[in-house]
Amino acid sequence: MSEWSPDIDRLRAFDDGEWLAVEREYAGRLLAYVARRVPDVQAREDVVQEVFLGAVRGIGSFDDSYTFEQYLFGICRNRTIDHLRRRQALAPGGADDGEGPDLFDDLAGETETPSRIVRRDDLWGRGSELLTEILRAWVQETWEAGELRRLMVIEALFSGGWRNRDTWQRFGLRDETAVAGIKFRALKRLRELAAARDPGGHLVQALSQEAAGGQAPIDVARAWRENRVSCPARHWLARLRAGTLDEGPAEFIRFHLEEMKCPWCLANQDDLERSEDSLDPLLEKVRASTARYLRSRTL
Numbered sequence: 001m002s003e004w005s006p007d008i009d010r011l012r013a014f015d016d017g018e019w020l021a022v023e024r025e026y027a028g029r030l031l032a033y034v035a036r037r038v039p040d041v042q043a044r045e046d047v048v049q050e051v052f053l054g055a056v057r058g059i060g061s062f063d064d065s066y067t068f069e070q071y072l073f074g075i076c077r078n079r080t081i082d083h084l085r086r087r088q089a090l091a092p093g094g095a096d097d098g099e100g101p102d103l104f105d106d107l108a109g110e111t112e113t114p115s116r117i118v119r120r121d122d123l124w125g126r127g128s129e130l131l132t133e134i135l136r137a138w139v140q141e142t143w144e145a146g147e148l149r150r151l152m153v154i155e156a157l158f159s160g161g162w163r164n165r166d167t168w169q170r171f172g173l174r175d176e177t178a179v180a181g182i183k184f185r186a187l188k189r190l191r192e193l194a195a196a197r198d199p200g201g202h203l204v205q206a207l208s209q210e211a212a213g214g215q216a217p218i219d220v221a222r223a224w225r226e227n228r229v230s231c232p233a234r235h236w237l238a239r240l241r242a243g244t245l246d247e248g249p250a251e252f253i254r255f256h257l258e259e260m261k262c263p264w265c266l267a268n269q270d271d272l273e274r275s276e277d278s279l280d281p282l283l284e285k286v287r288a289s290t291a292r293y294l295r296s297r298t299l
């Protein structure tokens with residue numbers, strides 16, 4: 001079962017029907033993402049409405065190396081941050097009003113500081129794309145081999161930033177050395193995958209630096225999280241919910257949701273739990289503003 005994704009050319013041509021399909025498909029999961037961060041129901045809907053408008057306006061510069069869902073969630077994250085910043089600025093003394101402790105901090109933690117992004121992107125250019133590609137390939141082969149414990153350990157280290165000390169205990173490994181061994185082997189395999197795709201050898205070199213514990217000019221954690229290299233497709237979340245998954249995949253997905261707290265998969269999970277028709281008022285609202293914009297572009 002593959003995920004539905006829209007026809008980007010039709011979206012670029014401001015095709016009303018395709019945009020309507022996009023709204024129906026994604027409004028629920030976007031609302032679920034915002035709902036975990038914005039307590040006010042009205043404000044949540046406004047944010048989702050802005051996300052769709054932003055998506056229509058920006059579709060001309062959509063980058064095909066991302067999925068459409070990543071594109072939407074990226075806009076959603078930015079609009080949510082904008083909203084929380086505005087709300088924080090309005091609150092007396094800029095203090096937290098107690099409605100949503102830590103939410104803004106969590107969200108801010110999902111983004112890198114701009115200077116760091118610039119520095120790494122300068123150094124890397126296409127490097128981060130290639131890094132994402134080999135991480136995905138590694139996740140895929142590890143998943144297919146049923147090595148889900150190894151996948152969890154690596155996700156905890158690479159994406160979660162866990163220390164070896166915490167990791168071996170969580171996964172019932174012999175000691176810290178066992179964790180270091182798993183990391184060493186993963187980086188070795190990543191270098192092999194990189195070597196096949198990167199004749200210049202820059203990524204291989206950077207991965208060696210990473211393995212040696214040096215300051216490698218790559219950001220594995222960021223590539224992992226932002227490009228969702230280990231996120232299960234939505235139908236896996238549905239199967240977890242229905243209780244029809246084997247224990248291995250189920251354990252990984254629960255870990256990804258509950259311990260890695262992947263914001264995008266949590267949003268999909270919340271969305272799967274919502275009742276069918278509860279979205280109708282939001283969809284009407286979104287439709288009104290999107291359709292108005294589409295008409296202004298196509299008349």
Ligand SMILES: [Zn+2]
Nearest residue numbers: 231262264265
């Ligand atoms: Zn995820």
